[in-house]
Amino acid sequence: MAGTAASYGRLGTGAATALSSSAADSSSCANTSMPALGLGTFLIIRERISAALRSAVLGPGNYRRIDCAPVYFNEDAIGDALRDEIYGRMPHDGGGGGETKPLSREDLFLVSKLPGVYMRPEHVEAALRKTLSDLRTDYLDLYLIHWPAPMRHVPFPPDGYRGWPDEAIDDSGDGENLVYDVSVHDTWAAMEDLVASGLVRRIGVSNFPVALLHELATRSRVLPFVNQVEIHPYHAQEGLVRYCRARGIAVQAYSPLGTRGYASMEGAEEPHVLEDPALVGIAVERGVSPAQVALAWAIRRGMTAVAKSEDPSRQAENMAACRRGEGSLVESLTAEEITAISGLDRGHRFFRPEEWWGDSAYAVFN
Numbered sequence: 001m002a003g004t005a006a007s008y009g010r011l012g013t014g015a016a017t018a019l020s021s022s023a024a025d026s027s028s029c030a031n032t033s034m035p036a037l038g039l040g041t042f043l044i045i046r047e048r049i050s051a052a053l054r055s056a057v058l059g060p061g062n063y064r065r066i067d068c069a070p071v072y073f074n075e076d077a078i079g080d081a082l083r084d085e086i087y088g089r090m091p092h093d094g095g096g097g098g099e100t101k102p103l104s105r106e107d108l109f110l111v112s113k114l115p116g117v118y119m120r121p122e123h124v125e126a127a128l129r130k131t132l133s134d135l136r137t138d139y140l141d142l143y144l145i146h147w148p149a150p151m152r153h154v155p156f157p158p159d160g161y162r163g164w165p166d167e168a169i170d171d172s173g174d175g176e177n178l179v180y181d182v183s184v185h186d187t188w189a190a191m192e193d194l195v196a197s198g199l200v201r202r203i204g205v206s207n208f209p210v211a212l213l214h215e216l217a218t219r220s221r222v223l224p225f226v227n228q229v230e231i232h233p234y235h236a237q238e239g240l241v242r243y244c245r246a247r248g249i250a251v252q253a254y255s256p257l258g259t260r261g262y263a264s265m266e267g268a269e270e271p272h273v274l275e276d277p278a279l280v281g282i283a284v285e286r287g288v289s290p291a292q293v294a295l296a297w298a299i300r301r302g303m304t305a306v307a308k309s310e311d312p313s314r315q316a317e318n319m320a321a322c323r324r325g326e327g328s329l330v331e332s333l334t335a336e337e338i339t340a341i342s343g344l345d346r347g348h349r350f351f352r353p354e355e356w357w358g359d360s361a362y363a364v365f366n
Contacts, residue, residue: 034065034109034141034142034250034304035063035064035065035109035304036299036304036305036322036323036324037063037065037295037299037304037305037306037307037318037319037322038063038065038066038067038109038111038252038304038305038306038307039052039053039056039057039063039065039066039067039306039307039308039309039315040067040254040306040307040308041066041067041068041069041072041074041078041308042067042069042072042308043072043308044072044074044308044310045074046073046074046077048310049074049077049078049081050077050080050081050084050085051310052309052310053066053078053081053082053085053086054081054085054086055310055311055312055315056309056312056315057086057091057103057108058086058089058090058091058092058103059092059312059315059316060092060312060316060319061092061312061315061316061318061319061320062091062092062319063315063319064107064108064109065108065109065110065111065141065306066078066082066108066109066110066111067111067254067306068110068111068112068113068131068135069112069113069115069146070112070113070115070127070130070131070134070164070169071113071115071146071167071169071170073163073164073167073170075112075131075134075135075163076134076135076162076163077163078134078135079133079134079135079136079137079162080136082105082108082135082136082137083136086103086108087102087103087104087105088102088103088104089102089103090102090103091103091107105137105138108141109141109142110135110137110140110141110142111140111141111142111143111144112128112131112135112140112142112143112144113143113144113145113146113206114127114128114143114144114145114146114187114191115127115146115151115169115170116146116147116149116150116151116172116178117150117151117152117153117154117168117169117177118153118169119145119150119151119182119184119187120150120153120182120186120187121186121187121189121190122190123153124187124190124191124193124194125190125193125194125197125199126156127156128140128143128194128199128200129199130156130157132199133162134162134163138199139198139199139200139201140199140200140201141200141201141202142200142201142202142203142204142225142226143191143194143200143202143203143204144203144204144205144206144226144228145184145187145188145191145204145205145206145208146206146207147206147207147353148184148205148207148208148212149172149178149353149357149360150178150179150180150182150184150187151172151177151178151179152177152178152179154168154169172356172357172360174356174357174358175356175357175358175359175360176358178357178360184212184215184216185216185219185220188203188216188220188222189221191203191222192220192221192222195222202225202226203222203224203225204224204225204226204227204228204249204250205224205226205227205228206227206228206229206254207228207229207230207353208224208227208229209240210239210240210243213227213240213243213244213249214243214247217247217249223247223248223249224249225249225250226249226250226251226252226304227240227244227249227250227251227252228252228253228254228306229251229252229253229254230253230254230255230259230349230350230351231251231253231254231255231256231298231303232253232255232256232257232258232273232294232298233258233273233276233279233294233297233341233342233344233345234258234271234273234276234344234345234346234347234348235345235346235347235348235349236342236344236345237251238342238345241301241302241303245302250303250304251301251302251303251304252303252304252305252306253298253303253304253305253306254305254306255350255351256294256295256298256305256306256307257273257274257291257294257295257307258270258271258272258273258274258294258350259350259351270350271346271348273290273294274289274290274291274294275290276290276344278340278341278343278344279293279294279341279344282337282340282341286329286332288321288329289317291314291317291318291321292317292318292320292321292329293321293329293333293341294341295307295318295321295322296321296322296328296329296330296333297333297337297338297341297342299321299322299324299330300330300331300333300338301338305322
């Protein structure tokens with residue numbers, strides 16, 4: 001199950017072990033070896049984690065990729081739910097009557113992220129091991145640098161402590177806790193060592209703009225497997241997508257439906273992507289939802305996506321929109337429809353770190 005740094009040095013279909021689930025395979029992106037749609041766990045409160053995972057993984061959606069992060073403060077609840085509610089259970093067979101087997105760890109694609117407070121190279125492995133402990137697993141399928149912004153170190157909880165005692169690991173202090181003496185190259189070298197050790201199968205980044213991604217890619221032994229960034233019809237990121245495609249770096253869209261709810265929590269008035277008349281018009285014409293159109297547009301552009309939903313019917317609806325094949329929504333979108341959706345781009349981000357980080361120089365990353 002482990003691999004060497006050399007074996008994952010460049011992206012390709014041989015860079016990863018195929019998932020054993022047929023449902024996951026059927027929704028895989030063509031140029032990566034991971035399921036096209038992952039379940040986002042940001043803002044799912046601990047008390048609802050078990051129900052969300054049961055319906056997503058065991059229900060008709062047959063989710064196999066779970067997107068996690070320490071700063072979501074629910075990884076330990078996810079680990080408990082996987083152990084108690086998922087592993088050993090029979091998955092949904094899609095009504096096809098095909099043979100199924102109880103799910104195991106190897107059937108899932110677990111993703112987590114390195115917090116900024118642990119970007120010093122000497123803290124990277126310890127941060128990963130904390131996540132592994134919370135998720136109750138021996139390895140991750142994908143480990144990302146969460147943001148390209150190192151922060152002041154926060155001590156780890158005592159050994160055996162599940163979860164995090166407070167939210168200090170996600171407190172930038174309006175920029176006061178950001179530090180400038182940590183090189184992303186040193187952090188990445190420590191990430192590369194995790195692949196060589198077998199603790200992770202692939203490594204990648206999140207929220208990296210083209211300039212920083214290029215700087216990292218040209219000086220690394222292991223090319224980032226993926227760059228997970230905010231992408232939706234109001235923020236298409238055409239330039240970044242073109243660069244990643246040219247370099248063989250997979251693009252993964254988070255908030256592919258817009259995240260108006262999160263921004264509204266911050267007190268901002270935000271546009272509602274899924275109410276855009278152009279998106280609604282395409283959805284009505286095709287008899288699908290605007291959310292399905294937005295997801296199919298992302299997959300058609302050659303990327304994968306992460307979408308949060310706790311509603312079983314929406315989970316299944318989202319997954320159905322991401323499946324490829326003859327007659328699928330992804331394949332049937334016309335060039336004119338793709339162009340129309342891409343034309344909605346207004347460069348609008350719902351996640352704006354420059355508002356969290358004050359006058360910090362790291363605001364230039366966004």
